[in-house]
Amino acid sequence: MPSGPVRVAIVGTGGIARVHAEALRADPRAALVAAADVDAGRLAAFAGQYGVPATYGDLDELLRDARPDLVHICTPPHAHCEQALRCLRAGVSVLVEKPPVISLREFDVLAAADDDGGPWFASVYQHRFGGAQRRLKGLADSGALGRPLLAVCHTTWFRDQAYFDVPWRGRWDTEGGGPTMGHGIHQMDMLLDVLGDWAEVRAITRRQARRTRTEDVSLAHVTFASGAVASVVNSVLSPREESYLRFDFEGASVEVTHLYGYGDQDWRITPAPGWDVPSAPAAGVPSGHRAQFAEVLACLADGRRPPVPPAESRRTLSLVAGIYAAAFTGRPVTRADLDPGSAFYDRMDGGQAPW
Numbered sequence: 001m002p003s004g005p006v007r008v009a010i011v012g013t014g015g016i017a018r019v020h021a022e023a024l025r026a027d028p029r030a031a032l033v034a035a036a037d038v039d040a041g042r043l044a045a046f047a048g049q050y051g052v053p054a055t056y057g058d059l060d061e062l063l064r065d066a067r068p069d070l071v072h073i074c075t076p077p078h079a080h081c082e083q084a085l086r087c088l089r090a091g092v093s094v095l096v097e098k099p100p101v102i103s104l105r106e107f108d109v110l111a112a113a114d115d116d117g118g119p120w121f122a123s124v125y126q127h128r129f130g131g132a133q134r135r136l137k138g139l140a141d142s143g144a145l146g147r148p149l150l151a152v153c154h155t156t157w158f159r160d161q162a163y164f165d166v167p168w169r170g171r172w173d174t175e176g177g178g179p180t181m182g183h184g185i186h187q188m189d190m191l192l193d194v195l196g197d198w199a200e201v202r203a204i205t206r207r208q209a210r211r212t213r214t215e216d217v218s219l220a221h222v223t224f225a226s227g228a229v230a231s232v233v234n235s236v237l238s239p240r241e242e243s244y245l246r247f248d249f250e251g252a253s254v255e256v257t258h259l260y261g262y263g264d265q266d267w268r269i270t271p272a273p274g275w276d277v278p279s280a281p282a283a284g285v286p287s288g289h290r291a292q293f294a295e296v297l298a299c300l301a302d303g304r305r306p307p308v309p310p311a312e313s314r315r316t317l318s319l320v321a322g323i324y325a326a327a328f329t330g331r332p333v334t335r336a337d338l339d340p341g342s343a344f345y346d347r348m349d350g351g352q353a354p355w
Contacts, residue, residue, distance in 0.1 A: 006300050009034040009068040011059055011083055012075035013046035016097055020072050021050040023290040029297040034066035059083055063090040070300060073097060077182075078174040081106040084121060088113040093120045095296060095306070098185050100124075100313055102176030104321055104338060104345045111310040122296065122306045123313035125189040129291035131283025132267045133190060136247070136254055140194050145277060146250025151230035153191040153245050155184035156238035157259075161210055163236075170212030172349045178214035180205070181320050181348060184234030187243050189308075189316045191232070194247060197225040198319050200334050203326040207355055209237050214349075220323045232323070251275035261287045321348055328352040 008030050010017050017035075024030045036056040037043035047055045056062040063071075063086070071087045073080050073096040081101045087094040088110070100123040101107045114121040127133060139145050157179065168174040175182055192198065203220035210216040220232040243262075246255045253270040256262050264282040271277045285291055296306040318338055325344040326333040329352065343350035 005029055005031040006297050007031050007033045007067065007069045008072060009036070009062055009066055009070070010046075010052075010072045010074055011036045011062070012073065012079075013037040013039075013043050014074065017046065017072075017074040018049075019289055020074055020097075020293075021046070021052075023288070023293050024072075025050060026290060027294060027297055029301060030293070033068060034062050036062045059086055060090075063087065063092060068092055070095060070296070076168045076174060077102050077176050078168065081110060084110055085113055088115075088119050088121060091119055093118060093122070093300065093306070095122050095124060097124045099176055099181050099317065099320070101317070102172075102174075102181075103347055104314070104317060105340070107310075107314055107317055108340075111314065114310055116305075118303070118305075120305050121310055123308045124289070124292065125186065125193075125308050125313070125316070126289045126292045127186050127190050127261070127287045128193050128308065129285070129295065130262055130287030131285035132256065132262065132264050133193065133287065134285075135278075135283045136267075137194050139278070140247070140249070145247075145252050145254070146272075146275070148195055148224070148226055148228040148247060148249050150248040151191060151195060151228060151246060153184075153187050153230055154233040155179065155187045155243050156233060156235045157183055157241045157243075158239050159183075159210075159236040164210050164212045170210070170214050172213060172347060172353070175214065177320065177324065177348045178205075178212060178216055178218075179234040179236045180215065180218045180323050183236060184218075184232070185316060185320060187245055188232060188319055190245055191230060192316055192319065193312075195224045195226065195228055195230070197315065198322070198335070199223050199225045200332050201319065201322040201326045202332045203323045205324065205327040213353075215327075218323055218327065220326065222319070252277045258287075263287075321345075324348050325350060328354065 034054040035052045084094045164170040200223040205215035205218040222230045258266045263286040299306040
């Protein structure tokens with residue numbers, strides 16, 4: 001347990017790292033003590049803006065000299081596994097931006113290096129931590145809403161061609177996938193957070209408009225262990241951008257419409273006739289990195305495992321892999337179909353993308 005503020009380092013100082021830094025400096029339980037990047041100019045600008053006292057071009061030097069309690073990995077996805085593994089082997093807990101890794105095999109390597117007593121490996125899925133999502137999960141788990149029957153999970157965003165012209169984007173070997181992996185993963189994590197384990201998925205993927213090696217659209221039909229079914233759409237071709245989730249229970253429909261983060265005002269609930277349910281799943285805390293980091297810092301200060309733990313993070317990543325596997329094989333896919341030995345365990349495209 002840290003004796004004072006949690007000593008945090010950030011690896012990778014691009015756009016998402018600035019979101020991390022803003023959230024961390026708003027919390028007195030964190031001290032941002034170091035940052036690392038291979039781009040010296042970007043690193044210097046980041047350190048100057050956020051008052052980072054020590055900068056490094058090498059992660060091993062940072063781990064040795066800065067002695068962080070926690071490292072936030074904010075680099076491109078293909079670098080996550082190797083960098084997180086170096087942190088864990090150095091005895092330092094790690095929080096990894098989405099997607100945590102680019103394959104189930106990489107994920108299991110990291111999970112094996114995680115220790116129940118620390119150091120810990122956790123993933124950034126900040127939309128779990130908005131108060132309304134947490135209250136909805138509580139209501140669903142308690143049975144107050146009845147059985148889950150149907151869900152809709154749509155991430156319809158817009159990214160132009162210039163977005164994909166960045167060298168590491170839109171490639172299976174560096175980004176791990178298209179909007180299914182890099183964009184819709186947040187909404188899918190919210191879906192799984194409420195409905196639990198998925199059982200089977202059928203899907204299609206397309207390259208409709210962008211010059212990219214990955215898909216730019218996917219559509220899936222997901223069946224859950226509970227018997228609930230869901231429609232899942234991921235797109236980066238949608239000029240009117242929206243993130244939309246709908247949960248139809250026996251007792252109510254619960255919906256949220258937002259883009260990159262929600263507040264209580266973005267949720268609505270429609271009770272079924274004869275059911276007495278809350279008017280809205282309001283709880284006062286908007287979703288975002290700050291909400292998740294507050295819990296991470298509290299856990300580390302107490303010597304407890306931080307959220308989101310490997311088992312829950314892997315469930316979300318396995319649904320992404322399942323969508324790709326179902327789309328590229330043309331068959332329904334179960335979780336058992338993604339075990340070691342499957343091509344889709346080693347790569348999200350399984351080497352079978354049809355284009």
